[in-house]
Amino acid sequence: MEKQKKAVSMTFEEIVEQNERRIYYHLHKLNIRDPHREFYQEGLVAMWNAYEKYQPDKGPLATYFNYTIRNRLIDVVRKEAKEKEKVDAYKQFQGVKEKTGNYYKSGGNAYPIKYAESPNLEAEELLQVAKAILSKNQWTWLKLFIIEDMTTKAIAEREGVSVDAVKSWGKEARKKLQKLYSCGEGI
Structure with a gap:
């Protein structure tokens, strides 16, 4: 109990000087590379928060430091991973948007599909x-679904037929148009 009262009466600078190795320990244990010392700063902030919220009757300050620092570092790693995931997804979306996005795979490689002129x-x-x-x-x-952007359900209601009938019309229309386009007939 004497040690805990003494720890609370110390300044934060003294606490940091005595417990700075805890931050490095957790950085090493969590396998975090920190060339810009961003994670170290997060560890210091976590230590400050633990120092401010510490209640001596709840347990030793050292244990509370370890718990707070470790969990803060894990939270930051997770946050950065999510941000990286979002950036990667956006880059991929933009890449597909800039290209046609249509590829065929052969021998483990992907090649863009070339369209006939x-x-x-x-x-x-x-x-x-x-x-x-x-x-x-x-x-x-073709007119309602492609040009006027109506749903198959809306077309079915308008024409008084089933949704499956409208889907069948579209399937057959696509076949004919693909055949026309691939053969170059009429175009």
Whole structure:
């Protein structure tokens, strides 16, 4: 009890001088590299908080320092990991946004899919070609789903058919348009 009263009456600078090794111990134990001493600063802040909140009747100050420093360092590591994860996800999103995002894999490598060059046709001409090869229902799907951005459910309600029927129209329309595009017919 004498030691605990003595510890509380010491200045924080004296406490740091005596307990600074605890911070280094936890940095080493948690395998944290700290070239810019950011984690060391967090350890000091944790030590300060422990010093301020310490209640002698709850246990030894040294144990409380260890607990507080260790948990603060773990929290900071987790926070930095989450931030890095968010930055990486954003970079990946931007990379996909800048590229087409379509790749095929062969032999462990990913290669971008190259699209066939098509002549510059105006949108109206493309729609006329599509209308000529699609059935009435397939054209309805193309116009409402692709151009007007309606959901399959909304199209089904509007046309008085099932959602599966609308999906079938879209599937067949895609097949015809892919066949047209890959063969270069009409375009």
